[in-house]
Amino acid sequence: xxxxxxxxxxxxxxxxxxxxxxxDLAVGEGEIYAFLGPNGAGKTTTVRMLTTLLRPTGGxxxxxxxxxxxxxxxxRRQIGVALQxxxxxxxxxxxxxxxxxxxxxGLPRAEGRRRADALxxxxxxxxxxxxxxxxxxxxxxxxxxxxxxxxxxxxxxxLDEPTTGLDPSSRxxxxxxxxxxxxxxxxxxxxxxxxxxADQLADRVGIIDxxxxxxxxxxxxxxxQVGQPHLDVCLTDGANxxxxxxxxxxxxxxxxxxxxxxxxxxxxxxxxxxxVVRALDxxxxxxxxxxxxxxxxxxxxxxETGRHLEGDQDTGEVAALSLESG
Amino acid sequence: xxxxxxxxxxxxxxxxxxxxxxxxxxxxxxIFPTLFLAVNTGGAGGAIDLPGFPEVHGFLxxxxxxxxxxxxxxxxxxxxxxLALDIELGFTDRLLAAPIRRPxxxxxxxxxxxxxxxxxxxxxxxxxxxFGAIVKGGVLGVIFVILFGxxxxxxxxxxxxxxxxxxxxxSVVQGMFPLVFVILFVSSAFFPAELxxxxxxxxxxxxxxxxxxxxxxxxxxxxLRASDTLDGLLGLAIxxxxxxxxxxxxxxxxxxxx
Numbered sequence: 001x002x003x004x005x006x007x008x009x010x011x012x013x014x015x016x017x018x019x020x021x022x023x024d025l026a027v028g029e030g031e032i033y034a035f036l037g038p039n040g041a042g043k044t045t046t047v048r049m050l051t052t053l054l055r056p057t058g059g060x061x062x063x064x065x066x067x068x069x070x071x072x073x074x075x076r077r078q079i080g081v082a083l084q085x086x087x088x089x090x091x092x093x094x095x096x097x098x099x100x101x102x103x104x105x106g107l108p109r110a111e112g113r114r115r116a117d118a119l120x121x122x123x124x125x126x127x128x129x130x131x132x133x134x135x136x137x138x139x140x141x142x143x144x145x146x147x148x149x150x151x152x153x154x155x156x157x158x159l160d161e162p163t164t165g166l167d168p169s170s171r172x173x174x175x176x177x178x179x180x181x182x183x184x185x186x187x188x189x190x191x192x193x194x195x196x197x198a199d200q201l202a203d204r205v206g207i208i209d210x211x212x213x214x215x216x217x218x219x220x221x222x223x224x225q226v227g228q229p230h231l232d233v234c235l236t237d238g239a240n241x242x243x244x245x246x247x248x249x250x251x252x253x254x255x256x257x258x259x260x261x262x263x264x265x266x267x268x269x270x271x272x273x274x275x276v277v278r279a280l281d282x283x284x285x286x287x288x289x290x291x292x293x294x295x296x297x298x299x300x301x302x303x304e305t306g307r308h309l310e311g312d313q314d315t316g317e318v319a320a321l322s323l324e325s326g
Numbered sequence: 327x328x329x330x331x332x333x334x335x336x337x338x339x340x341x342x343x344x345x346x347x348x349x350x351x352x353x354x355x356x357i358f359p360t361l362f363l364a365v366n367t368g369g370a371g372g373a374i375d376l377p378g379f380p381e382v383h384g385f386l387x388x389x390x391x392x393x394x395x396x397x398x399x400x401x402x403x404x405x406x407x408x409l410a411l412d413i414e415l416g417f418t419d420r421l422l423a424a425p426i427r428r429p430x431x432x433x434x435x436x437x438x439x440x441x442x443x444x445x446x447x448x449x450x451x452x453x454x455x456x457f458g459a460i461v462k463g464g465v466l467g468v469i470f471v472i473l474f475g476x477x478x479x480x481x482x483x484x485x486x487x488x489x490x491x492x493x494x495x496x497s498v499v500q501g502m503f504p505l506v507f508v509i510l511f512v513s514s515a516f517f518p519a520e521l522x523x524x525x526x527x528x529x530x531x532x533x534x535x536x537x538x539x540x541x542x543x544x545x546x547x548x549x550l551r552a553s554d555t556l557d558g559l560l561g562l563a564i565x566x567x568x569x570x571x572x573x574x575x576x577x578x579x580x581x582x583x584x
Contacts, residue, residue, distance in 0.1 A: 003474040051423050055582075076425040083423075091344045104424035106329040148420075284564030 001029040003064060003156050003187035004050065010058030011045050019045040021211040023058065027189055028203075029155075032182050035191040036200035038295060038309050042211040043191035044084060047160045050189070051081045064155050077105075080149030080186075082142075084160040088199040090134030093146050094125050097133060105152035115151050123147040123177065137171025146177060157181060163197060175201055195297045195309065207301055214304040218273045223295040226236060226303050229269055231276060234289040245281045250276055260288070333426045337434025341408055342441055351404050354503075355442060359396035363453065365387055366516065378520050382547045387459045387570070389451050391543035392515040394471065394536065395542075396540075397446030399480035399506045403499060405439035405479075407448070408484025410496040413580070428581060432573055436483045444477025447472040465543030474542045474558055475574055481562050484569020491576030514541045537561025 004027035006318055011020040020042045027033040036045050048054035050063055052072040058088060061068045062076035080198055088097060095116055102112025123143040133141065142162060149157060159178070163171040182188050192198055198205045199219050206216040228251070235243060243262060247253045250272050251265040266272040270292055288296040301309050337508010345351040367386045374385050382388045409432070412418045421431045451461070451468060461467045490499050510516065510525050513535035520525055530536050544551055 046452055053419055053422055073425055076423060079423075081420075081423040083416060083419055085416060087420050089340070089344070089412075089415070089417055091347050092340065095338075096343075100340060101420075104421065104426055105335055106332075106425065214506070 003027050003029045003031070003061075004033070004189060005048075005062040006050070006059070007061075008059035009046065009049060009056055009061050010055045010150075011049060011054060012044075019211055020049070020056075023211075024209070025206050025213065025216065027187060029187055029202045030182070030185055032178065032188040032190070032201050034198035034205045035190075035208060036193070036198045036205055036301075036309070037196070037208035037214075038193060041208045043193075043208055044160055046208070047083075047158055047189070047191055047209075051079060051158050052076055061310045067310050068192065070155060077152075080152070080154035080157045082145040082157075082162055083266070084164065087146060088133045088141055091132060093130050093132055094120055094136070094140075095129040095146065098129075098148055101148045101151045105249050106164075107152065112151070119147040119150060120144075122150075124173065137170075139148065142170065142174055143177070146174065154186065155185045156189065161191055161193065163192070170293040171197075193309065198297055205297065207297070207304065209301070209305045209307075213315045214298060216268065218247070219297060222297060222300045226299045228265050228267060228297040229292055229294045230265045231273065232291040233264065233276070233280070233287065234294055235260045235262075235280075236286040236288045242283060243280070243285055246279050246285065247276065249279065256261065266292075291305050330430050331362065333424075333430050333436050334434045336565075337421075338437030338441065338474065338574060341438030344408065344440070345442060346402065351408070351480050352580055355397050355404060355446055359393045359450070360453065362396060363393040363450070365522070366392070367457075370571065373517065373521075376521060379518060383462070384456055384458065386454060387547050388543065389516070390454045390459060390546055391472075392510065393450040393453075394475045394514045394542055395478060395539055396506065396510055398443040398475050399482050399510070400503075401439055401442040401446055401479040402482035402486045403502050403506060404512065404529050405435050405442070406490040406499040406502070407482045407496045409435050409487055410490035410499045411491070412542070413490065413494040414496060415533045418580075422581075428498065428577055429574075432487050432577060436488060436519045439483035439486075440476040440480040444472050444476035447475025449463070454551050461546050463501065463545030464549075467550055468547045469548065471542055471545065474538070474562075477566075478538055478563050480564035481569055482483055483565060484573045485504065488569065488572030488576035491580040508531070509535055513539055524557040534561040534564040 004025070006025045008021045009020055009115050010018070012018045012091055014181050023046060035046065045054065049056045050061055051070060052068050052075050056069060063075045066074040066078065068075050092100070093274055098116035098119055099112050099285065102115055107115065120126050123141060123146055125147070128136065130139060136144065146162065148324050166174070175197070178188055178190070192278065202219060204216065205222060207214045233247065244253050244255055247262055247264040251267045255265040265278070273292060277287065277290070298309050299306070367389050370385070371506065373379060374382060397471060422428070451471060451577050461471065472521070486499055486502065489502065493499065512529040513533040515535060519530040519536060522530055537557045538561035540554050541561060544554025544558070548554065
């Protein structure tokens, strides 16, 4: 069953600025879908349309089976939303905000209180539930925001850049919670500019650029489209004329700087690392550094658009293996 | 409907709580009008001896309406400021993403403004009683004055909300602050219109705030009179009607712009 179905979705702002230009996508029930793209690509505009905060100027979108333009109230009953820059009232306590959210979703008072109690504990804020939100750290605010989005047990959860600006441990805590929610059956649609986030969490990724969908698929399939992993080899001695010949046995070789640095595409993937090391050793070539570099979603983006994703601060070029010798 | 009323109540309670938690919200509502009342009563008390000044028990009795009006108008401005801050913070988006009717967001804010208007009226009545003022309308008169305080704040709150919704900026709403005093000075809130010079006298004659002032002042200085109450309600209807139309327009503009 489809949780989100989007056909030709468009949004044009005053002055003719087209933020979203005909997006098509479908998200299955129980899926985690990551919407990846650089700043200004149209991610937030798309989420705002899917959450009924912004009216589309073209196309159609169904969320939980309801049209976002014609049945906005029905959509809002089925979704949870945690928007960018967790918009929380700094004068209220975490628990008060949870209870307010429960009331806004029509939960009876006792039920709202029960869920607020459970959710503040679930997102790890039980110890700070009576403190004013103004005293919370960025990570605590995001966790509270996430908890508030869950108070009415939504079918579809929208997270707009849920970890932007967070430290690694806070980011990991949000990821764990998203995975847990998804395990419980909640469909998650998240936007992110972090490659690692999309890679770690998403069942499928849609990459958006300039308001258009550039490419869509599972992270593994997208990366496979870009190519095989390659090995960065750095030798200790310069001018090794025969190093290129040794490495060429394993795949296409791109010679690097001054005869010491080479890149070889591994046709056999990571399984070729040991044979490469043995072959270099047998040829009397000493290895200074060896890095296995897997294709990243940034490579996918680069291949599709000719540009790198901006704003990514992660170790996007995932180094699965790094060996160094004297 | 019941769910909407609960939502209005919850949003109103939030606004009231925040007003009391943040002195910068509450201070202007009570401090400025109280100072004005003290200065006016102390410095211009002899005005009651002027020819044409209505028969009153004391100048403080006459000035209570001015204090209540001023505090109610400032409560409206602070309510609008709070709404604009919610827009600036993005909190309004959270409310818009909830399954409540859009006007509920504004009505919640206005419910709080109504309560704060009543609170301001109680504050000034308490000051009045402490310094020897009497309410000729008795207990019912006190209730009328308190209700008028709440309704005045709500009526002006509609206009402040409209400005908040249209601008989405707290500083723009706070820009209304000096305007509050101008509106009051060209009404019969502080002095009888008959004692004003032209063109203030004519402006005060047509200013609906003068009607509201009559509605609040009547139970204090003259007792309960239908004509005063009707004048007050007419003034509130004019201001409230304008506020309703403007805030509906502001809400529509905000939803289109979001």
